Amino acid sequence: MNSAAETLARLPSRLYRRRRRLALVLRETAGRVARWAALAFGVLVLLAGVVLTPLPGHLGLPLLVVGLMIVLRNSFQAKRRFLRWQRRHPKLIFPIRRLMRREPEIMLVAWQQLLRSEKVFLRKASWRVLKRGRKHLKRRWLKKQPV
Template sequence: MTRRDPRVVRRLSSLRRRRLAFVVRETLARIARLLLIALGVLILLAGAVLTPLPGHVGLPLLVIGLMVVLRNSFQAKRRFIRWQRRHPKLIFPIRRLMRREPEILLVAWQQLLRSEKVVLRRPTWRVLKRGRKAVRKRLRRRSAAA
């Protein structure tokens, strides 16, 4: 039997330790990712339940839950991108709300105009659109006079 060099034994044991540390780290990362996905789904469900109730709690919860799920699930990202390509008008406001500095008021205003367009078919009935145009005219007159 040949005797092993102690330096080789030390090198092998350090490689084994590094490999074990890598496996443990990867396993913990997967478990953390699965827990975050589960948390995101719970937040999404809470947002879906609270959306029809009075108050504006449901939509922010939906957006937060979607952000958590999309950051931790590759499959959910792929599905979201597929939905975005199929239904860009539906997904665009959600993407605007998921940015680092979301334009909440602009998204809310755009959704109000869209819902008004769906509910009130005739353009003469649309109060928000006419009000917006009246405000623009006043602002233009003030800036021209000044």
């Protein structure tokens, strides 16, 4: 009689443990499915950005950055590859990392990329309009400032 009472007393705790275990497994599975869905969505956004980048307009690069953010937040392997790529090509990845911050410096990154592209296409320093124009404006601005 004593063993039957103990068995009945243990039964709710066994059921409770099974329910907790089942809930844990369901939560883990739902988390994995959500991560895979987010990863697939990120890849789709990345592909849309790749397709739209060469077209006129400025829709491609923001889509690339958003897609990359989604993929990097949901894939450990992608994060490792991105960091390895960053170590190999820091000048190429740095603007992307600046755009992925909480408060991205969009105008500064765009200006830096314009100066870099000007440097690539116009080899002679005397031909570079953006750099000279910025210096000219800076000198004019400093003259107008009351001291």
